[in-house]
Amino acid sequence: AQKITQTQPGMFVQEKEAVTLDCTYDTSDPSYGLFWYKQPSSGEMIFLIYQGSYDQQNATEGRYSLNFQKARKSANLVISASQLGDSAMYFCAMREGAQAGTALIFGKGTTLSVSS
Amino acid sequence: DTGVSQNPRHKITKRGQNVTFRCDPISEHNRLYWYRQTLGQGPEFLTYFQNEAQLEKSRLLSDRFSAERPKGSFSTLEIQRTEQGDSAMYLCASSPSVGFIDTQYFGPGTRLTVL
Numbered sequence: 001a002q003k004i005t006q007t008q009p010g011m012f013v014q015e016k017e018a019v020t021l022d023c024t025y026d027t028s029d030p031s032y033g034l035f036w037y038k039q040p041s042s043g044e045m046i047f048l049i050y051q052g053s054y055d056q057q058n059a060t061e062g063r064y065s066l067n068f069q070k071a072r073k074s075a076n077l078v079i080s081a082s083q084l085g086d087s088a089m090y091f092c093a094m095r096e097g098a099q100a101g102t103a104l105i106f107g108k109g110t111t112l113s114v115s116s
Numbered sequence: 117d118t119g120v121s122q123n124p125r126h127k128i129t130k131r132g133q134n135v136t137f138r139c140d141p142i143s144e145h146n147r148l149y150w151y152r153q154t155l156g157q158g159p160e161f162l163t164y165f166q167n168e169a170q171l172e173k174s175r176l177l178s179d180r181f182s183a184e185r186p187k188g189s190f191s192t193l194e195i196q197r198t199e200q201g202d203s204a205m206y207l208c209a210s211s212p213s214v215g216f217i218d219t220q221y222f223g224p225g226t227r228l229t230v231l
Binding site: 004033035037042043044045046047050052091093095100101102103104105106107108109 | 147149151156157158159160161164166171172174205207209211217218219220221222223224225227
């Protein structure tokens with residue numbers, strides 16, 4: 001079974017609109033972390049936002065927010081006021097367990113295209 | 117604060133040749149990871165170092181692959197007798213030695229093409 005599922009291969013949005021990228025996860029470990037990364041065409045993975053399994057509030061970082069629904073095991077990324085520079089691949093990832101130094105498990109990604 | 121750097125950025129080689137990639141992590145980070153990313157997929161974990169100790173290896177890391185981090189600073193990933201299936205982007209990441217979140221910061225990757 002997939003540990004991280006991103007069901008949207010591609011998403012299209014116009015500048016200044018908000019967009020939600022979906023991510024569901026599967027783990028039986030009560031302690032885990034969820035990450036979102038952006039990968040532009042240049043290839044570098046850029047860290048965007050983190051949500052811990054015990055965090056009571058949804059994480060926010062500037063225009064990025066994470067809609068964390070623990071019971072549904074979903075961690076959707078919301079990008080507000082989209083910009084042309086947001087066009088990229090977006091990956092959801094999970095780290096299982098409380099121990100640092102654990103590998104990230106990635107989904108297959110969603111391609112976001114922002115048009116003017 | 118410089119980020120993770122990787123060299124070379126691109127490598128084209130013929131099947132059967134050996135290749136070596138280098139990763140320089142963020143200077144104060146003692147944890148280092150290697151991942152492989154094929155087209156249309158998310159990165160897959162290969163191996164993990166804490167300082168110079170290689171603490172975890174994925175089943176993806178066949179006998180033809182070897183990674184080192186001799187002084188706990190830079191790391192090298194060597195692939196011997198390359199095969200066409202080794203064509204991929206090889207990503208390196210590092211994370212700080214303190215803190216629970218353990219955010220991994222990635223380098224720009226080395227894109228390997230095996231002809």
